[in-house]
Amino acid sequence: MSNPASSTNMTIKPRKRSARPSALKLLARNHLALMGAVIFAGVIILALITPWLPLVNPDATDPANRLLPPLSDGHFLGTDHLGRDLLSRLLWGTRVSLAVGISASLFAAFFGSAIGIISGYFGGRTDNIMMRGIDMVMAFPYILLALAIVAALGPGLMNALYAIAVVNIPFFARNIRGVTVGIVHREFVDSARLSGKGHIRILLSEILPNVMPVIVITMSTTVGWMILETAGLSFLGLGAQPPQADLGSMLGEGRKLITTALHLSAIPGGMIFVLVMSINLLGDGIRDILDPRLKSGALARPAPVTRIDRSTWDGPAHAGSGHVNGQPGAKRDAEKGAILSVEDLRTEFVLGDDVYKAVGGVSFHVGRNECVGLVGESGSGKSVTALSLLGLVASPPGTIAGGRVMLDGRDVFDMHEQEIRAIRGGRAAYVFQDPLSTLHPLFSVGDQLVEAIRAHNRVSYKEAWQKAVELLRMVRIPNPEKRADSYPHQLSGGMRQRVGIAMALANEPELIIADEPTTALDVTVQAQILKLMNNLREQHGTSVLFITHDFGVVSEICDRVAVMYAGQIVEMGTTQQVLENPAHPYTKRLIDCVPRLGETAREIAAIPGLPPAVNDLPVGCAFADRCDRAADACRAGAIDLDPLGDGHAVRCIKPMEVRHA
Amino acid sequence: MPDIVLQTRDLVRVFGGGRTLFMGKKPSVYAVRGVDIAVRKGETLGIVGESGCGKSTLARMLVGLDRPSDGDIQLSGAQLNDLLSQDRHALSRRIQYVFQDPISSLNPRKLIRETLSAPLRYLRNLSGKALEDRLKELMDCVNLRPEFLDRYPHEFSGGQAQRIGIARALAAEPEIIVLDEPVSALDVSVQAQVLNLLDDLKARFGLTYIFISHDLSVVEAVSDRVAVMYFGRVVEQAAGKALFVEPRHPYTRLLLDSAPVPGKRGLQGEEANAELPDPMAPPPGCAFAPRCPYAQDDCRKKIPDADFGLDNHAAACFHPLGRMA
Secondary structure: OHHHHHHHHHHHHHHHHHHOOOHHHHHHHOHHHHHHHHHHHHHHHHHHHHHHOOOOOOOOOOHHHOOOOOOEOOEOOOEOOOOOEHHHHHHHHHHHHHHHHHHHHHHHHHHHHHHHHHHHHHOHHHHHHHHHHHHHHHHOOHHHHHHHHHHHHOOOHHHHHHHHHHHHHHHHHHHHHHHHHHHHOOHHHHHHHHOOOOHHHHHHHHHHHHHHHHHHHHHHHHHHHHHHHHHHHHHOOOOOOOOOOOHHHHHHHHHOOOOOOOHHHHHHHHHHHHHHHHHHHHHHHHHHHHOHHHHOOOOOOOOOOOEEOOOOOOOHHHHOOOOOOOOHHHHHHHHHOOOEEEEEEEEEEEEOOEEEEEEEEEEEEEOOOOEEEEEOOOOOOHHHHHHHOOOOOOOOOEEEEEEEEEEOOEEHHHOOHHHHHHHEOOOEEEEOOOHHHHOOOOOOHHHHHHHHHHOOOOOOHHHHHHHHHHHHHHOOOOOHHHHOOOOHHHOOHHHHHHHHHHHHHOOOOOEEEEEOOOOOOOHHHHHHHHHHHHHHHHHHOOEEEEEEOOHHHHHHHOOEEEEEEOOEEEEEEEHHHHHHOOOOHHHHHHHHOOOOOOOOOOOOOOOOOOOOOOOOOOOOOOOHHHOOOOOHHHHHOOOOOEEEEOOEEEOOOOOOOOOOO | OOOEEEEEEEEEEEEEOOEOOOOOEOOEEEEEEEEOOEEEOOOEEEEEOOOOOOHHHHHHHHOOOOOOOEEEEEEOOEEHHHHHHHOHHHHHHHEEEEOOOOOOOOOOOOOHHHHHHHHHHHOOOOOHHHHHHHHHHHHHHOOOOHHHHHOOHHHOOHHHHHHHHHHHHHHOOOOEEEEEOOOOOOOHHHHHHHHHHHHHHHHHHOOEEEEEEOOHHHHHHHOOEEEEEEOOEEEEEEEOOHHHHOOOOHHHHHHHHHOOOOOOOOOOOOOOOOOOOOOOOOOOOOOOHHHOOOOOHHHHHOOOOOOOOOOOOEEOOOOOOOOOO
16 A cells, blocks of 8 residues: 555655755845845955955054045055054954844844743743833833943943844844744644653754744844944944944044045945845845745735636647537537536646646536536645636646636636626635635625625615625524624634625625535534525525535535546536446545444445645556556556446546446 | 543633733633543543534643643543643653644654654653664554655645654553544545554554544544533433434434435534534533523523443433434
């Protein structure tokens, strides 16, 4: 049994690397960050090699040559009011400023993160005491606090460093505490506790590695700020003391002569600008790479409609998989009245060098007032199929690479963006799995229903509100007048799903596409929702495409079923045909591996192995590696969906014996 | 009864409560409201209930991740609370836990080897070669190849990750494993693999399981005894399949009627008022009374109780359903 599992794993590992570019590559792709990195690296190298450069002593005064302009002989950047070489002072000063800024942020990061992690991990009273302390520090204006610290300790570079570090501790502490609180309640922390780890081990080996990226992000965005603050304190004469040079004190000295010798302040000012800007650009780049939300593509704005590129598609005629009922004539008859007819739909995701064929040529139709079930395990492509129908797959990375979706005889993919938008929620509506994440948390459910109604109809708010209450009554929500004012979090899961269904019904759609609408619900609530959907279908004559993984739910609500595996339909027929006489070995085994209530004597027969990865599909049958009936022919080439009569079809060379009544 | 390995008495867990700074009362949520269960060595006790019934809180208390507000838990005669304050490790060597979400129960930044070594190192004091050998043995137990030790959690499918979660629990060599919805996050075909694996391991190591799930058919398939929970209490318990054949509590009946069965049609869902009572203000009587078609006046005044033994079939109901003629 380990054979198919191991082979997929072996191939996935090297592929992963090519699919997700390395952090350095990502940084190189961000040109601004790359520029920042190059400039910052240049400044660092200069600062590091300063002691070995042929520079004059930065503190050696030479009153005879005071206030020389830049490009003077022997003094490339000129001299200051005491005749000291500006280039030398600038490089030594940059060295000091960098050292102070970086050590101050390391200091602040260390203590701030320690406070944050400890208070986030222990919570309760510890958290309360530590955070109120931090709040107190934050209540003072930071520059005042820094001034007070320096005033108490006396001026000097080290004291300025402490002041800046202390002032920045709250920033780290708050940030890290927030992240830690989110991690502490994750199951792996409980799991470590049960593995016998103590608090200190958990903090160091479980929590710290997970907050490390946030510490790095916070540091990369604060170093620049710290350098500015050091310069600020030195500018006020509280940091570096004469004759030592740092960028802030040079700026402070130059200020007095700004009208006569502009270069005295412009040169250190320019250096601060270059340094801080390069650090900030680099910091932003690092944040973009490390932040998981940005990594997942939150910054890339998805297109309103999935990208459609059917250039490589050779049309339904060659697809060979579209013939459900055998003869094209019979097929046409069956589909004549169909509200939805999908032909050879192909949806792909391109990530790095990999093409994931999530949907690889799916054809089916939904008749009027019919409920068709799309059944499959996770990764079988059933949800992507549903989203592709109205171009809702996020693009990038999704592309519709082929196929036609005929809605009432017109191809959706030939329509204009506006037309597709008018269909969504209008003639065809979706119901999703998790109503809590599809409803907006800040608007009352009534308002959200009104919005859905008014997006498609020109009616007044009042009329729409009445319609909304009517809809809530239709989905059997008790006391709908009052419930319309509730917010999603005030409703139970079942009630929220009723609102989701009400929203789908808002514009009397001809087709409802329901993507696992009852999976997140308790069984008693699921039973109610299924009953409700059945009733609504009878009363309004709506057609339903019902996506689920549960054969029990299928037999409750669906007239016909299509079973999906690895992006293709492997079997299709009426619910009775598929459930009682499954022809495809996968369907048969999928039905058999679910324990059934009241049939404990039946052995639960697991299907060995795992489904193939859709970026590495085999040539022949995708199920062959897990199938005990597989022969060489199964792996030789693509297999068609063969009709078995009465609308029952199977994509298998050696189907199970089918007994039709 | 010497063969009882775990027993709870009047177990209660209240969240919140206490007083605010200005002596106002803070609201308290009753998650578990008096649960008595007992488990014999080598059996599987199934606990079924819907979301919010307190089954996960109960599970966390059994392994010491949470402490009861009232009542006690006995582990082979020893008080779990005493064990917890004296020696956490001793408790973790006896009873272990398998989490619902296999991926999130593994630290994303650690190799499987590090995750699995922790219990061996801290609970069983293994190191060096002995630890290495045991790691391989554990991977073999859950049918995973030893190369997988040097991978990160994101490289695994849900079913494989759950095997690792089971291996982590086994590493402590416990007598009892609490399985909190171990297969609900998995695909059906993988679900069966994991259920069969659990069955093998139980026979091989003589384990005792407490199997918690919302899925009646799964619980029926794996359990020797089943307890049904509703709103923080056990409402019905029976040995064998009696509970599924002739449920006594109306709630159990409703659960059974609500589960869709492949090949059958015509579910009878209840009307729309099917909601749990407010856990901040539990009703004085039976919590199921507002939904119950058989509820009478006495149901709303007093909480029905029952004597849940080890082999009997009892329901906490004043008007239990009789035999179907």
